[in-house]
Amino acid sequence: MSQDTLQDFAGVWIGKMSELVQTIIGSGPIKYIVNWSRMYALWPVHITTACCSAEFGAMMGPRLDPERFGMQAVAGGLRQCDLLIVEGTVTKKMAKRLKIVYEQMPKPRYVIAMGDCACSGGLFHDSYSIVNDVHKLFPIDVYVPGCPPRPEALLSAIVKLREKIRRQEVFA
Amino acid sequence: MTTEPPSPGISISKTAEPSTLDVSVGPQHPGSGHCRILIRVDGDYIVSADPDIGYVHRGCEKIAEYRNYVSNIPHLERPNIADAIHLNWGYVLPIEELQGVVVPPRGKYISTIAAEMNRIMSHLYGLAIMQGVFSGHTTIFMWAFGDRDLFIELAEMLTGARLTYSFLVPGGPRRDLPFGFEDRLSRLLDYFEKRLVEYDRIFFSNPSVIARAKGIGVLKREDAKKLGVVGPVLRASGVKYDVRKVEPYGAYADLEFDIPTFEEGDSYSRYLIRFEEMKQSVRIIRQALEKIPKGPIARKAPLVAPEGEATGRVESSRGEITYLVMGDNSDKPSRVKIMNGSFRNLIALPFLVRNVHVADMPIIYGSLDYWPVEADR
Amino acid sequence: MSTAVLGAMYEGIKHIFKHTFTMKYPYQKVLLPKGFRGRHLLYMDKCTGCGICAWICPERCISMVPVTDNKEYPQNPEKRFPQYWYARCCFCHFCTEYCPTGALDYTPDYELAEYDRELLLWSPERLSRPPTNIGEYQSVFHGKDGNQGVTFEPVIKQKSK
Numbered sequence: 001m002s003q004d005t006l007q008d009f010a011g012v013w014i015g016k017m018s019e020l021v022q023t024i025i026g027s028g029p030i031k032y033i034v035n036w037s038r039m040y041a042l043w044p045v046h047i048t049t050a051c052c053s054a055e056f057g058a059m060m061g062p063r064l065d066p067e068r069f070g071m072q073a074v075a076g077g078l079r080q081c082d083l084l085i086v087e088g089t090v091t092k093k094m095a096k097r098l099k100i101v102y103e104q105m106p107k108p109r110y111v112i113a114m115g116d117c118a119c120s121g122g123l124f125h126d127s128y129s130i131v132n133d134v135h136k137l138f139p140i141d142v143y144v145p146g147c148p149p150r151p152e153a154l155l156s157a158i159v160k161l162r163e164k165i166r167r168q169e170v171f172a
Numbered sequence: 173m174t175t176e177p178p179s180p181g182i183s184i185s186k187t188a189e190p191s192t193l194d195v196s197v198g199p200q201h202p203g204s205g206h207c208r209i210l211i212r213v214d215g216d217y218i219v220s221a222d223p224d225i226g227y228v229h230r231g232c233e234k235i236a237e238y239r240n241y242v243s244n245i246p247h248l249e250r251p252n253i254a255d256a257i258h259l260n261w262g263y264v265l266p267i268e269e270l271q272g273v274v275v276p277p278r279g280k281y282i283s284t285i286a287a288e289m290n291r292i293m294s295h296l297y298g299l300a301i302m303q304g305v306f307s308g309h310t311t312i313f314m315w316a317f318g319d320r321d322l323f324i325e326l327a328e329m330l331t332g333a334r335l336t337y338s339f340l341v342p343g344g345p346r347r348d349l350p351f352g353f354e355d356r357l358s359r360l361l362d363y364f365e366k367r368l369v370e371y372d373r374i375f376f377s378n379p380s381v382i383a384r385a386k387g388i389g390v391l392k393r394e395d396a397k398k399l400g401v402v403g404p405v406l407r408a409s410g411v412k413y414d415v416r417k418v419e420p421y422g423a424y425a426d427l428e429f430d431i432p433t434f435e436e437g438d439s440y441s442r443y444l445i446r447f448e449e450m451k452q453s454v455r456i457i458r459q460a461l462e463k464i465p466k467g468p469i470a471r472k473a474p475l476v477a478p479e480g481e482a483t484g485r486v487e488s489s490r491g492e493i494t495y496l497v498m499g500d501n502s503d504k505p506s507r508v509k510i511m512n513g514s515f516r517n518l519i520a521l522p523f524l525v526r527n528v529h530v531a532d533m534p535i536i537y538g539s540l541d542y543w544p545v546e547a548d549r
Numbered sequence: 550m551s552t553a554v555l556g557a558m559y560e561g562i563k564h565i566f567k568h569t570f571t572m573k574y575p576y577q578k579v580l581l582p583k584g585f586r587g588r589h590l591l592y593m594d595k596c597t598g599c600g601i602c603a604w605i606c607p608e609r610c611i612s613m614v615p616v617t618d619n620k621e622y623p624q625n626p627e628k629r630f631p632q633y634w635y636a637r638c639c640f641c642h643f644c645t646e647y648c649p650t651g652a653l654d655y656t657p658d659y660e661l662a663e664y665d666r667e668l669l670l671w672s673p674e675r676l677s678r679p680p681t682n683i684g685e686y687q688s689v690f691h692g693k694d695g696n697q698g699v700t701f702e703p704v705i706k707q708k709s710k
């Protein structure tokens with residue numbers, strides 16, 4: 001047998017094995033455990049794009065205390081985070097940086113659009129320096145309207161996002 | 173090295189000493205975002221710093237030209253939602269001057285109470301994030317944010333929203349004091365005065381905070397005047413200037429209060445001045461609740477303003493805010509211009525962080541209580 | 550110096566024995582005051598379809614749309630009602646205040662998050678549904694001037710005490 005055919009043979013088998021492993025992990029109790037761990041380790045990136053950050057701070061404060069859901073107030077680096085909360089207006093200058101931040105995050109990553117500005121441009125929809133369609137930069141999982149949304153509204157969005165994660169496939 | 177042209181306003185030269193290193197702090201960093209500071213470091217010392225602003229420039233002043241006077245209120249208070257009522261008030265004052273509307277005394281008192289509550293909330297926000305988190309003090313972050321939530325509860329009772337009140341329209345405030353508001357507010361103030369003593373013990377007299385902030389970032393009296401800084405930053409350098417005393421608006425002429433000043437001009441005195449101002453705000457609210465007259469709260473104001481221009485000045489928690497409004501006999505202003513405290517205090521940052529340790533920069537940045545959205549508008 | 554350190558430590562440790570401030574949010578909700586500016590409530594039997602709300606709205610998020618149901622609205626023969634796009638509304642409630650017939654009202658609903666952006670468009674029928682969010686927790690000071698801490702307690706319990 002030549003080396004090429006051996007490699008092909010090995011490649012096919014590795015592919016088959018990894019498929020098998022994926023189906024095992026993606027089904028039943030293991031899927032439940034994986035999703036459960038993802039649900040309880042939503043670490044937000046700290047990039048504030050505009051004034052909604054005041055209510056983000058209030059959500060991180062003592063009254064609601066999202067550490068009950070395993071969210072850490074200020075996680076270390078981007079590489080450990082899996083939740084990007086777009087806190088308000090995305091200007092054209094910020095959009096570039098936001099995209100870079102999103103691309104640096106490891107998968108699976110989730111995005112919450114917080115505030116009217118992130119949903120549709122909000123109060124500044126007719127301004128010359130605003131990106132109105134944040135959903136075209138990257139896919140958004142949950143939209144929270146409000147200007148700014150109450151901290152409870154943001155937390156309800158996180159509860160909704162957790163519901164989505166609970167039902168999702170492991171290898172999406 | 174980079175091929176990108178330098179952003180406007182950035183003056184760090186491309187020719188650097190071989191021992192120095194350029195570092196970009198932000199816009200994604202663990203402190204307060206939406207501002208980038210380009211610093212050049214030599215070892216552990218900062219040689220020069222350049223704030224790169226404009227990440228939240230939303231063109232408020234331009235938008236204001238194609239909305240009517242009332243519709244302009246929500247977006248003109250968004251630049252600083254921690255201190256929304258002052259931005260709102262500064263915009264309403266010149267319109268009232270143009271239209272010749274006089275707010276009834278009760279309306280003035282209600283606005284004053286709301287504004288002073290907002291000052292406390294804003295200083296608590298600054299204490300929690302700009303001073304607490306930046307100096308690594310998580311306890312004060314939790315305490316100040318918790319107490320701020322109690323004030324917000326009352327602000328919500330009065331205005332119907334947590335932060336973005338849109339409470340003052342030309343003619344006066346939108347709502348009267350609700351039933352039971354005075355009782356709850358005075359009970360909260362009793363609680364808050366006790367808390368201020370605890371804040372003092374855990375933060376302001378804490379040797380670890382004093383060691384980090386005392387003597388750092390000294391802004392001398394002459395420099396402060398020359399740079400044109402305003403508000404608490406100016407008063408921490410020993411200049412006794414407060415718009416509430418110099419050009420009283422609202423009900424401030426009838427109320428007694430002191431203007432705290434400090435001589436040192438360092439970060440620690442800028443911390444302390446906000447602490448002292450909170451005490452004065454408590455005093456003002458107490459007096460206002462006692463003296464508040466009965467009567468109507470607002471007058472009906474026309475939707476149109478005559479031709480002419482007017483300015484309004486208010487003392488917000490980050491310094492004085494000046495609005496210029498030009499009317500042209502229509503229901504829309506022909507020009508709105510905002511000058512605010514954050515932008516004018518940021519000018520001091522490059523001077524203050526020269527020749528300090530890198531670790532001291534967050535302290536100085538936090539002591540200026542800089543709110544990027546307000547500076548960018 | 551050392552007394553100040555001890556004082557700060559004492560102040561922090563003291564708080565271990567006070568009441569907890571945190572509210573268990575999805576199960577406990579704050580009681581919102583009357584007039585809290587949440588989403589709108591539309592009384593379809595009062596609205597005349599004049600469109601003043603759409604004129605005053607700073608964000609142009611109201612559009613007047615015809616309604617196709619079998620009911621008769623004598624005050625509004627064209628059956629045109631406001632439709633809200635909540636992805637843009639800033640909850641200033643100028644629309645409610647400027648409505649000449651009082652057809653709009655405040656509600657305490659604020660949990661408007663959706664998975665899909667299109668679902669933020671609220672039709673007149675959806676706006677006329679009664680509010681669902683009822684909170685009952687309010688801050689309570691314990692001890693003299695709250696020196697035992699602050700908690701959030703149900704209002705009904707407070708009254709019966």
Ligand code: SF4
Pocket residue numbers: 050051052087088089114115116117118122123146147148149250253
């Ligand atoms: S939604 Fe409102 S509060 Fe949030 S960023 Fe936009 S203007 Fe600011």
Ligand code: SF4
Pocket residue numbers: 595596597598599600601602603630631647648649650651652653
């Ligand atoms: S809700 Fe009020 S303002 Fe709006 S169309 Fe109906 S009646 Fe007119």
Ligand code: SF4
Pocket residue numbers: 605606607608609610611633637638639640641642643644645
């Ligand atoms: S609350 Fe304000 S932004 Fe929302 S629809 Fe009414 S007027 Fe427009």
